[in-house]
Amino acid sequence: MAAATRAEVLRLYRALLKESGKFASYGYRSYALRRIRDAFRENKNVKDSAQIETLMNNAKTNLEMIRRQVTIGQLYTTQKLVIECPEKL
């Protein structure tokens, strides 16, 4: 199988960020966004097609996991944290 194209990688990256932005919990949301950005940045120079494929598959598995966990988080919401309300800062 050919390595993923640049467009495919970017599409997956955007999908991960978009989905992670929906985490109800402040901690999980900010962690997921940061971790995804850092992981893609860390691996942006990977050239080996087999390695790219492994990374892409991991990312796809993670996207599914994030979707499920976002749903669960939304089922059991709680109050926001003090720092999520700008007027408190």
Add this chain to the structure above:
Amino acid sequence: MMWVPRSVALRALRGLVVFQGRRLSGVVTQQQGKGDSDESALRPLYLDVQATTPLDPRVLDSMLPYLVHYYGNPHSRTHAYGWESESAMEKARQQVASIIGADPREIIFTSGATESNNIAVKGVARFYKSRKKHIITTQTEHKCVLDSCRALEAEGFHVTYLPVKKNGIIDLKDLENAIQPDTSLVSVMTVNNEIGVKQPVSDIGHICSSRKIFFHTDAAQAVGKIPLNVNDMKIDLMSISGHKIYGPKGVGAIYIRRRPRVRVEPLQSGGGQERGLRSGTVPTPLVVGFGAACELAQQEIEYDHKRISLLAERLVTKIMREIPDVVMNGDPVDRYPGCINLSFAYVEGESLLMALKEVALSSGSACTSASLEPSYVLRAIGTDEDLAHSSIRFGIGRFTTEDEVDYTVKKCIQHVKRLREMSPLWEMVQDGIDLKSIKWTQH
């Protein structure tokens, strides 16, 4: 020289500070919450990850199938429900073993680090009691190790509680001198839960193995946070906890070396699960989550450590820059950076904690947080009584953000300054009175 009746003065002082702290912070909330009915419903930030960590969503994701579909008893040998649970349990055992460089057969699942510590300390001592009646531990261990030792003392064992140096670390010479011909076990924790210092576990392991003594370490606060290898560090028994590494509560493990074999007397009788060392059905969903948490921690150890170090540095430098007379407890270098214990001189810790109600913090271990006594760990490192009373532990973890650290720092500075302005002690210090020269009268 000034003469003040000590007990009366201190009690009055403490009452005043606590009372004003409560009242003032109440007023502040009311003003800010004007016309905003759900103001009080905001949740505080969480900076107490040494007490427990939030469950990582990736961990929960691995557990859910075992809470929903795969409910078989992992010890059932006659049907597929049992087999699928068993294979999940064995995969988890592999994941736990891998993070400490052990063989999966050396991992016994327990209910948590407290149980693991009990099995290690009591189990080894009782198994070898006919020949060996002496145990060595330190004064700064977790309550469950100290309490297990107390129980053994009642059974006729001798226990040496090693003192620690000012920086919270034991002196290896003290350890060597404490070893007796009938010493069966040395138990020293890897990372302290209150002050975050790292003991020289590898050196201790080598000393113990050369003297043919078993070495147990409580690594609940260390696994997944600093690299550990039971073979390189010559560790014979190790306690691990699930909920300190973003896994579920109610599960942990004990590593028990097979070569050379360490024998322990089980504490619990029953169906003989976990090679007879810990009877009772293994909770599949919990161990699956625990295994996933270990695998994640192993993958993320470097990333997490780098980030936690940065945030810790940010917190400490900002606080130290703004407030004078802040002391960091424990060794400044040999430590896990995510556990920061600061003493704010002339401020009572409990008042500060109460004022900082927007941040979940603790003055020490959660187990003893109900008591107003100063922490025994701080007393063991020789912290003055007043500084021991003014300590706060800041815990930084995987999910902590820069904004949370900045908010905590801001609130902390604000409240320390406010409480000091109310404090007669602070006033005396500003007037140049050395508090140590005050002769408090005894009653």
